[in-house]
Amino acid sequence: MKKYNRYITILACSITLVTLGACDDFLSTMPDNRAQIDTEDKITSLLVSAYPKNGYYLLSEFMSDNVDDMGEANPNTTRFIEQVYSWQDVTESDNESPERFWQSSYEAISAANHALQAIEEMGGATTEKLKQAKAEALICRAYNHFMLVNTFSLHYNSATADKDLGITYMTKPETTVLVNYERNSVAEVYKMVEQDLEEALPYVGDSYMSVPKYHFNPTAAYAFACRFYLYYEKWEKAIEYADKVLGSSPKSMLRDYAYMGTMTQQIQAVAQHYIDATLNCNLLLTTGYSRMGIVMGNYSTWKRFAHSPYLASTEDAGAPNIWGSSAKYYSGLKSYNATNSSYVIFWRLPYLFEYTDAVAGVGYTRCVFPTLTTDECLLNRAEAKVMLKRYNEAAEDLDVWMHNIMDTNVKVTPELVTSFYNSIEYAEPLESTQKKHLHPAFSIDAEGSTQECMLQCVLGFKRIETLQLGLRWFDVKRYGIEICRRMMNAAGKPEKQTDILTVDDPRRAMQIPQKVRDAGYEPNPRN
Numbered sequence: 001m002k003k004y005n006r007y008i009t010i011l012a013c014s015i016t017l018v019t020l021g022a023c024d025d026f027l028s029t030m031p032d033n034r035a036q037i038d039t040e041d042k043i044t045s046l047l048v049s050a051y052p053k054n055g056y057y058l059l060s061e062f063m064s065d066n067v068d069d070m071g072e073a074n075p076n077t078t079r080f081i082e083q084v085y086s087w088q089d090v091t092e093s094d095n096e097s098p099e100r101f102w103q104s105s106y107e108a109i110s111a112a113n114h115a116l117q118a119i120e121e122m123g124g125a126t127t128e129k130l131k132q133a134k135a136e137a138l139i140c141r142a143y144n145h146f147m148l149v150n151t152f153s154l155h156y157n158s159a160t161a162d163k164d165l166g167i168t169y170m171t172k173p174e175t176t177v178l179v180n181y182e183r184n185s186v187a188e189v190y191k192m193v194e195q196d197l198e199e200a201l202p203y204v205g206d207s208y209m210s211v212p213k214y215h216f217n218p219t220a221a222y223a224f225a226c227r228f229y230l231y232y233e234k235w236e237k238a239i240e241y242a243d244k245v246l247g248s249s250p251k252s253m254l255r256d257y258a259y260m261g262t263m264t265q266q267i268q269a270v271a272q273h274y275i276d277a278t279l280n281c282n283l284l285l286t287t288g289y290s291r292m293g294i295v296m297g298n299y300s301t302w303k304r305f306a307h308s309p310y311l312a313s314t315e316d317a318g319a320p321n322i323w324g325s326s327a328k329y330y331s332g333l334k335s336y337n338a339t340n341s342s343y344v345i346f347w348r349l350p351y352l353f354e355y356t357d358a359v360a361g362v363g364y365t366r367c368v369f370p371t372l373t374t375d376e377c378l379l380n381r382a383e384a385k386v387m388l389k390r391y392n393e394a395a396e397d398l399d400v401w402m403h404n405i406m407d408t409n410v411k412v413t414p415e416l417v418t419s420f421y422n423s424i425e426y427a428e429p430l431e432s433t434q435k436k437h438l439h440p441a442f443s444i445d446a447e448g449s450t451q452e453c454m455l456q457c458v459l460g461f462k463r464i465e466t467l468q469l470g471l472r473w474f475d476v477k478r479y480g481i482e483i484c485r486r487m488m489n490a491a492g493k494p495e496k497q498t499d500i501l502t503v504d505d506p507r508r509a510m511q512i513p514q515k516v517r518d519a520g521y522e523p524n525p526r527n
Helices: 039-048 057-063 079-085 100-122 128-152 186-204 218-231 236-246 257-262 268-272 309-314 376-385 391-405 416-421 448-466 472-476 514-518
Strands: 001-006 179-180 282-289 334-338 343-347 354-355 362-373 483-488 494-501
Touching: 039 100, 039 128, 039 179, 057 079, 057 472, 100 128, 100 257, 100 514, 128 186, 128 218, 186 218, 218 236, 218 282, 218 376, 257 268, 257 391, 282 376, 309 343, 362 376, 376 391, 391 416, 391 448, 416 448, 448 472
Parallel strands: none
Antiparallel strands: 001 179, 282 362, 334 343, 354 362, 483 494
16 A cells, blocks of 8 residues: 655644644644643543534535536536536535545544543543543544545445555554555455444443533444444344334334424424434434535525425425325425525524624534434335345335325335336436436345335435435445436426436545645546
């Protein structure tokens, strides 16, 4: 594996207990001057910084097939979002750029590594509090590397993962400014994520956490393990950890969509409830500098690329489905019409603002994200069961999810799913349907089989459940789903194809940020 010289400030700013200083400031002070982290309280306080402040959510949502180009007449766009939508190498600056996500994730990893080192210097995890703190640090380190590798690399493929370029897995704090780094393979990254995760899980706890939902509490850790093993193609392990999250009564753990339908129908009220830390369904909440509450809300911002009425009515939340024509969402889709654009959304993400100067009225837009939920975990378990051909059990999970979000008398069965999806044509570039060709690296049965139809259903349900939350992109990568970029006409219908992301397109791995490449880090290949 090649090594690259580069400044630590580009990969991961050293985190101190006192301040998360800017990278430029870090160059003027050697890491040896950092504050001493020598008590349990200092360690647990440091772990607040082990969660990134800049996320992947906007990047992955706009790279997915959840958005269409509403046409050149729509002026609500920027060069940054155009580059993301077009799978280009992003050169524009933004709080939600690949560079900010990369840097913020490695800063979080650095905080976790400093906490782990401090625990060792104190003689190891000899108390219950230190055991739990060590577990949180290990899981944070695993999670941040996991999201980085799934963003900046091709998806895990057991046949090629040992050769595919991953990202650097950092296991210790840096003590020098100039460092040699290896770019680990995807297989190596997954192996190290698994090692950290399995070491942590027996000791994860929340007794020292003031607001456990903003940390890797036990259920959040198990939900992450479920997602990780699903992506790792270890279906039994995914089910094992999902069972720990969902218990014997999954319905009681899910989001109460029926209650949401009775609330005052005002976007901020519903969105604030959606990210409520007291809800069973919200396992891990993360905050970040983000415009997602605006972009995925009833505002005109960046609506050149949007979840269009055509897309909603033909591919996902508004399209005909196995629940029948008389079914209704408890808390439904909201449609908006604006100049040269129409869009359809759920009320999910609040628009929050952090004032840095209240008098001047300036500050940062922020958002809170339901990063891990029971609803996603249930559908991940259903997918793992389909892969093991436990179709009746998978149908039971799908039925629980469907009746939780939808008022319908239909019961999900493998026979119903197979019949429904075999009655639908596969989507074409300019003619959408709910069914797209699946090309995963792992083996599945032929098109039209029970397994393939059940996977179509799971992926369709997951697309609805995670709409606007950025997770659809990773299913697109995992299943080799092709995406056609198309421009809509004045009537809101597809007019022309502008690009296509094929099964083997290297743009499925987001390009390494420019500053990191400039420092000598190997870029992802491009045609």
